Structure formats: C-alpha cells, structure tokens
Amino acid sequence: MAQHQFTVRIRYSECDPMGIAHxxxxxxxxxxxxxxxxxxxxxxxxxxxxxxxxxxVARLEVRYVHPIRYDDEVEICTTLERATRVKAIxxxxxxxxxxxxxxxxxxxxxxxxxxRPREMPEPLRRAMGVSxx
Amino acid sequence: MAQHQFTVRIRYSECDPMGIAHxxxxxxxxxxxxxxxxxxxxxxxxxxxxxxxxxxVARLEVRYVHPIRYDDEVEICTTLERATRVKAIxxxxxxxxxxxxxxxxxxxxxxxxxxRPREMPEPLRRAMGVSxx
Amino acid sequence: MAQHQFTVRIRYSECDPMGIAHxxxxxxxxxxxxxxxxxxxxxxxxxxxxxxxxxxVARLEVRYVHPIRYDDEVEICTTLERATRVKAIxxxxxxxxxxxxxxxxxxxxxxxxxxRPREMPEPLRRAMGVSxx
Amino acid sequence: MAQHQFTVRIRYSECDPMGIAHxxxxxxxxxxxxxxxxxxxxxxxxxxxxxxxxxxVARLEVRYVHPIRYDDEVEICTTLERATRVKAIxxxxxxxxxxxxxxxxxxxxxxxxxxRPREMPEPLRRAMGVSxx
Numbered sequence: 001m002a003q004h005q006f007t008v009r010i011r012y013s014e015c016d017p018m019g020i021a022h023x024x025x026x027x028x029x030x031x032x033x034x035x036x037x038x039x040x041x042x043x044x045x046x047x048x049x050x051x052x053x054x055x056x057v058a059r060l061e062v063r064y065v066h067p068i069r070y071d072d073e074v075e076i077c078t079t080l081e082r083a084t085r086v087k088a089i090x091x092x093x094x095x096x097x098x099x100x101x102x103x104x105x106x107x108x109x110x111x112x113x114x115x116r117p118r119e120m121p122e123p124l125r126r127a128m129g130v131s132x133x
Numbered sequence: 134m135a136q137h138q139f140t141v142r143i144r145y146s147e148c149d150p151m152g153i154a155h156x157x158x159x160x161x162x163x164x165x166x167x168x169x170x171x172x173x174x175x176x177x178x179x180x181x182x183x184x185x186x187x188x189x190v191a192r193l194e195v196r197y198v199h200p201i202r203y204d205d206e207v208e209i210c211t212t213l214e215r216a217t218r219v220k221a222i223x224x225x226x227x228x229x230x231x232x233x234x235x236x237x238x239x240x241x242x243x244x245x246x247x248x249r250p251r252e253m254p255e256p257l258r259r260a261m262g263v264s265x266x
Numbered sequence: 267m268a269q270h271q272f273t274v275r276i277r278y279s280e281c282d283p284m285g286i287a288h289x290x291x292x293x294x295x296x297x298x299x300x301x302x303x304x305x306x307x308x309x310x311x312x313x314x315x316x317x318x319x320x321x322x323v324a325r326l327e328v329r330y331v332h333p334i335r336y337d338d339e340v341e342i343c344t345t346l347e348r349a350t351r352v353k354a355i356x357x358x359x360x361x362x363x364x365x366x367x368x369x370x371x372x373x374x375x376x377x378x379x380x381x382r383p384r385e386m387p388e389p390l391r392r393a394m395g396v397s398x399x
Numbered sequence: 400m401a402q403h404q405f406t407v408r409i410r411y412s413e414c415d416p417m418g419i420a421h422x423x424x425x426x427x428x429x430x431x432x433x434x435x436x437x438x439x440x441x442x443x444x445x446x447x448x449x450x451x452x453x454x455x456v457a458r459l460e461v462r463y464v465h466p467i468r469y470d471d472e473v474e475i476c477t478t479l480e481r482a483t484r485v486k487a488i489x490x491x492x493x494x495x496x497x498x499x500x501x502x503x504x505x506x507x508x509x510x511x512x513x514x515r516p517r518e519m520p521e522p523l524r525r526a527m528g529v530s531x532x
Contacts, residue, residue: 157293190289
C-alpha cells in the first residue's frame with residue numbers, strides 16, 4: 001500500500017478568476033488519493049465509517065510551485081509515509097506532463113463518532129502496514 | 134416567516150475563469166437564505182437535524198439574468214411560497230444595487246435519517262405557518 | 267454529438283452532513299458532461315475561451331429523485347437537445363446501478379469577454395450540428 | 400494593517416458527512432481574511448487585479464485542533480506577519496467562543512497576468528507597510 005497514482009482532469013468550477021486551479025481545490029484531490037490508496041489495499045474508507053471510524057485531517061501543508069489550468073490532466077501521487085495505530089502521514093505530488101507542480105503532506109487521525117481519537121479498525125491498520133506487535 | 138433578506142459578498146473561490154460567480158455557487162446562498170428565514174422565525178435548522186428531521190432539496194430552478202463578480206455585495210431575498218406538513222416551496226431573488234440579477238425556486242422535503250419522507254417537527258411547521266387542522 | 271456518458275465517483279467533499287451528495291455538487295458534473303460532449307465531437311471548450319467565446323449558464327433545472335452517497339459511482343448522461351447559433355439546451359440524467367436518480371436541464375448562451383451575447387465560434391457550432399444556412 | 404478579525408457562520412455546504420467543516424473549506428476563509436485585511440487598509444484586492452497584479456498562494460499550512468460544526472459562528476483572525484515588495488506571509492487563527500480551534504499560515508506572491516512574479520502595485524505595498532527605501 002506504499003503508493004498510488006491516478007489522473008484527475010481539472011474542472012472549470014475548481015478554477016478561479018486567475019484561470020488557474022484555486023488553491024483550496026487541491027486538498028480535495030489529496031483526499032481522493034488517500035481513498036484510492038486505501039482501496040488499492042483492499043479497504044473501502046466508506047466501510048470504515050460504518051464501523052464508527054472516521055479519518056480527520058489534523059495537519060495540511062501544501063507548496064504550490066507551478067499553476068495548473070482548467071482542463072489540464074494531472075497525476076496525483078499519494079505515498080503513505082508513516083502510520084501508527086491512530087495516525088498516518090501521507091505525502092503527495094501533483095505532476096503535469098512529468099513536471100512536479102505541487103507537493104503536499106497531511107497528518108490524519110482516526111476518531112470515533114464523538115470526535116475522540118480511537119484506534120483504526122483492524123482492516124485499515126493492516127492496509128497501512130501497522131504491525132500488531 | 135414570509136420573507137428574509139441578507140447580504141453576501143462574493144468570495145474569490147466562488148468565481149470561475151470568466152471572472153464571475155460560478156453558477157453552482159448560487160444554490161449555496163439560497164440554502165443560507167432558507168436557514169436564515171427559519172432562524173428569523175425562531176427555529177435553528179441545526180436543531181431539527183438533532184430531532185432526526187433533515188431538509189432534502191427535491192427540485193432546483195435558477196434563471197441567471199446578469200452575472201455578478203468577485204467582491205460584489207448582493208442581497209439574497211428568500212420568500213416562503215407554500216408549505217405543507219412535509220414540503221415547502223421557496224422563491225429567491227438575488228439583487229445587486231437594486232437590480233434583480235438572478236431568480237430561483239426550490240422545493241424541499243422533510244426526510245428522516247433513513248431518507249424517507251416524514252412530517253416536519255412541530256417547531257418547523259409552526260415557523261412555516263402550516264396549520265395544525 | 268447527440269450524447270455522451272461518463273462515470274464519476276462521488277467525492278467526500280461533495281457530500282454534506284446528511285451523508286449524501288450536496289445538491290450544489292450536481293451542476294459541476296453537468297458542466298463536465300457538456301465539456302466531454304464537446305470533446306467527443308472534437309472541440310476542446312478551453313480553446314473556445316481562447317477565441318473569446320465563453321459559455322454562460324442562463325438556466326438550470328434539477329430534479330433530485332433519489333440521494334447518492336459518498337464513494338458511489340454514477341453515470342452522467344448528457345444529451346444535446348437543441349442548439350442555435352448562440353444558445354444550446356442540454357438534458358442530463360444521473361444513474362446509479364441503472365436507476366435514474368436525478369434529471370436536469372440547462373440553457374447555455376455564448377458570450378464574449380464583455381459578457382454580451384455572441385455567435386458560437388464555427389467549430390463549436392459545427393460540433394453542435396448547427397446548420398450554416 | 401497588522402490585523403483583522405471577522406465572523407463567519409459555517410455553511411451547510413462547507414460541512415462533510417462527519418458533520419463538521421471539511422478541511423478544504425478553511426483556506427477559503429483565510430482568503431477572505433486577506434481580502435478584508437487589505438480592505439481595512441484602504442485597498443480593494445479587486446482593483447489590484449485590474450492593475451494586472453494577482454495574488455498567488457505559494458504555501459499553505461493548517462493545523463486543525465478542534466472540529467467546528469454547521470451553523471457555528473467562528474472568528475477568523477488574520478495577521479500580516481511579514482511583507483516584501485513581492486511576497487507576504489500571513490498567520491490565521493480560527494476561534495469559537497474564545498477557543499482557538501485552528502491555526503494556519505500562508506505565503507502569497509504577486510504575479511502578473513502571465514503568472515510571472517512582479518512587484519506589488521504601490522497601494523498594496525503601502526497597505527502592507529513595505530518601505531520604499
């Protein structure tokens with residue numbers, strides 16, 4: 001489950017009067033990256049919510065290096081950097097035509113329906129390679 | 134509870150590469166209009182959700198007459214047109230400097246946590262002037 | 267260029283506290299449908315903007331029949347209903363597992379950089395099957 | 400122009416299936432904070448765009464400490480931390496009922512219509528207290 005890559009085409013509604021993707025559009029693609037990375041390891045995040053486990057974003061950092069435009073096709077590369085029983089750190093790169101246009105990082109934490117920290121359900125821990133020791 | 138009016142300033146992120154408010158931004162302001170119309174009648178919509186009553190949009194119609202731009206201040210006028218124990222029809226007008234730039238209409242229905250139609254809770258019915266006959 | 271169909275997976279950020287796709291998320295998919303319908307006829311909408319022709323939405327109507335949820339895969343079917351040299355009417359259906367969950371319609375008009383109506387550029391007219399008579 | 404504070408009420412569409420404000424909603428409020436901080440110093444950002452000066456976000460960092468919910472009223476506090484002739488660093492705090500729920504920081508850069516770095520127009524530099532030495 002180390003890494004996942006998918007293509008997203010920039011939507012008109014994701015762009016702003018500068019004609020480029022608005023900076024608040026990017027975290028949405030990173031979230032898609034986390035979901036797809038999980039799925040590629042056999043875990044549907046939606047099922048985790050039904051088990052009462054929610055993934056809350058605790059930290060977000062983005063470096064916008066080059067702008068991207070409406071209708072551009074970009075690659076979203078998501079890497080799991082580190083995971084414990086309650087937290088995970090992911091790194092992201094956005095590439096257009098092989099050029100890195102954006103880098104980012106998030107820390108997510110597992111919380112219960114009450115918003116309090118809890119362990120990730122076993123399938124999610126396993127998907128993230130967290131040892132059971 | 135017939136009518137409510139509030140001012141919204143167009144956000145940069147609500148605008149698109151044409152430099153005008155994206156057409157998908159408007160329904161968000163209409164939803165705010167419904168919320169504020171309820172509040173002005175003494176009902177917080179948030180409390181209704183805690184009673185297990187959700188307001189689902191069943192129909193949306195918008196006529197975009199004149200564009201509006203980033204940083205424009207516009208008035209959102211919300212009118213309750215008709216209400217029954219389960220449904221309500223609202224009309225909306227967006228005005229800039231006294232000129233109607235957009236008109237719209239929605240039908241909303243009350244549903245339970247399972248998504249099935251249910252009666253609005255009593256405070257909401259009362260706020261909407263639905264007779265108890 | 268009569269019709270186009272594509273699949274979209276519902277994003278977490280497109281859903282609201284009811285756990286379903288927010289009603290303002292749908293117009294974004296319809297816009298994608300129009301873009302892809304054009305592309306399938308050999309015209310990139312992005313190129314039209316570079317020719318000074320912008321597509322403004324003048325009317326939007328949506329009927330939300332059944333809710334859709336985070337991570338659902340739905341089909342967006344876009345049909346060009348009618349086109350003149352300046353306007354076009356499209357119809358949309360959203361299907362999940364073969365069931366129509368939403369229907370919609372838009373009227374779009376071609377405008378110049380100044381926001382005033384203008385003829386669609388020739389490639390766009392041709393893509394829409396508007397006769398040159 | 401050191402600091403600005405305004406109140407925002409969390410919109411339904413800004414919240415996600417967890418019932419809390421989605422993490423991608425926050426940068427939009429920070430952008431509003433920058434705009435209002437400029438305005439309080441006598442500069443409308445919209446006018447800067449008409450002078451061919453655009454403010455591009457180069458870096459974004461957010462720490463989400465406590466969640467906030469639909470219909471919550473929160474304070475957005477924006478502080479200009481440092482400014483040069485081409486860049487500015489802002490810090491943000493989101494408070495609910497006096498409690499800091501989120502902190503953030505951005506770096507923005509002034510670019511021309513071509514996306515290349517340029518000096519901020521004089522009114523903007525003055526508003527940011529950049530010395531003319």
